[in-house]
Amino acid sequence: MLREIGFAMTAAGLMAASLAHANQNQLELQQNPEYWATQLGNYQGNRYSELDQINRDNVGELRSLWQFSTGVLRGHEGGPLYVGDGRLYIHTPFPNKVFALDLEDEGRVVWSYEPDQDSRVIPVMCCDTVNRGLAYADGRLFLGQADNTLIALDAETGELLWDVSNGDHTVGETNTMSPLVVHDKVIVGISGGEYGIRGHMTAYDVETGEQVWRGYSTGPDDEVLIDPETTTMLGEPIGESDLGVSTWPEGEWERGGGAPWGWITYDPDLDLIYYGTGNPGTWNPEQRTKDGEPADNKWAITVFARDPNDGSVKWVYQKVPFDEWDYDGVNENQLIDVEMNGEQRKGLAIIDRTGFGFLLDRENGELLVAEKFAPETNWADDYDMETGRPNVNEEFSTYRQGVGVNTTDICPTAMGAKNMQPSAYSPKTGLIYAGINRICMNYEPFEAEYVAGQPYVGATLTMMPSPMENGGMEGRMGSFIAWDPVAGETIWEVDERFAVWSGALATAGDLAFYGTLEGHVKAVDIETGEELWRFKTPSGIIGNVNTFMYEGKQHVAVLSGVGGWAGIGLAAGLEEPEEGLGAVSAFAALGDYTKLGGVLTVFALPD
């Protein structure tokens, strides 16, 4: 551990000379293991902490120090930031309040901020009024409001420094994501894939809020910021120009979705940001065919590697061409350095919506591994490693089955085998830890008509728990897994009654933490998954477990407050997978276990 910290400090020192001021500050902060300065813990998205004061020997004694109610009911995603100034910075779902809480004084409110937003934005948020949290650099906090206003606050006082509009909610654009600060820019995407928006990623100047660049997810190359001669796909130049237009039926790219609403990661050495784009517009695949044939609908469900300075695209990898299941490709791209066949590779690992665990080379986008982490996954048998395309199973192709046909028992659901809940990676074990969903669906496409600001969905879905495995928990809808991203196999798995919708944390104390929809925070042995500690918070957890050191003590903190897509979809319980099979009582309703309400809980070991 000491050696790794030493390396991190050296790297920070080298960076300082070449990079702009704000970036130097964020990089330094995130390399100090005492802080939790960015939502995913570091630029690489590893959600790993070097802290080991809390470990498998003493975690059983972990207790809550204090709790703080945010006064907001809806789903609380994201988590608190700690940057060493004695305060925790937290946020809420709509109306997007921000609080600075004093760690010295059991969470006393140092300042709070509440934006004034049009409540008409609420009905155009598909999956609850969630927000994935604040970003910080150089004394400024950045927040993407639901109504698309990006703001900078003075972290000391809570005073508004600047605000800028990043989108228009009257055409269905909204914001749920956490921005990321890279160099002197704050970068943010957009939500609204269910409203026929056209996705974009945009960079603003941290000092002034002035727009620096915007790269769209669909459309002509000069708006996507692709150069077909230099931008690569599976290691080769794309060659053909304007695929973001030509792989759609006439004009459909203009409402082609590809909303990048998940997490952004960043490699400071390669100076590239990485993110994935969402579903291609309407969920009815028939409306996205070209000349009666499936079309790729580029660049929806695609991993983008962009230069953060000008937005230009270095490489792309489309995980699902011609989506037929709403497998939004926005899940986090974890940057991990791995050894593969005796060679060191700069890897990029994804626990994807599709049920596949991907490993790519993050320098050139080459596909290295694609294996199922959710064994029930049946929409595709496997991936062709040459073409990078899935071998789709006809039986579960909603396009082949057709409009007005209810294609049944597709696994996973549109929620994905994993949704936005960010995974963790331990460099000690080389494994990824992730909360996942074990749910399947029936899917019936229908003709959707585009009206600006109205839902543009075009499919009817029902969901049920995925089929049982030997020895698994009956009717379980989620699991927490340890995944080997190089071997492409699950090392251990713990079943949970509900989908696991909280972000994971891995620590040098040989622990992995996660939250459950019933409201438990759990610590498990990182080697085996054995549960070592749990605490019941007042509501279900869809936030992320974060850790930091304050006055010589390691703290763990988490926002609870059920909601999100899980809070809507699972509240009433799911249907039985097949009539007459299994106990009805096993397919539990979330509403029987937890109710709404946002609370921050802070933990530490006793003195």
Place this chain on the structure above:
Amino acid sequence: MTVFNGASGRTLILTAVLGLGLPLAGFISPSVADEHRVTGEAPGAFVVEDGRVDPNTYEGYIAYTRVCMACHGPDGLGSSFAPSLIRAAERRGWADFAGTIAAGREVQPGQVMPSFADDPFVLANMENIFSYMRARGEGGLGRGRPKVIESMEEEAEALREEAEALEEEVESDDTARDKQADD
């Protein structure tokens, strides 16, 4: 036009009920253990027979699952986002139910029901959705996609054709409108 077509669909169902020689009454008549029906011309009529339903109620299920389920949960059960519509249909009655769909409602800050006044699909299916909700509540209809009562399947086919014709009409209206706009 839309409303008229919806009403003619309703007439079909009344005929079918008469054809079966069952009493027409404006209330539930649980004369057979697995049979529930509300008949009459008022919105909200339904037939549930051995877990199967009349074609309008079936269309109500489809419309509900397309449009309402995202917030109100599967099978009308409600979610953390929006309340159960089964109870809403029972407590509020048709006028309030339809009024809320058309006008929307702001329950409290952070909880907003949008207006569907501009959505022809929803407007055309309001009565069917209401029937489905009453079938789920008073009618004791279970969860999931119901099947249509076998003797009514022909009618269901006629309804589907009618719905398709309506959709085409809406589309051609749109085309005409677009054309006008172009002119």
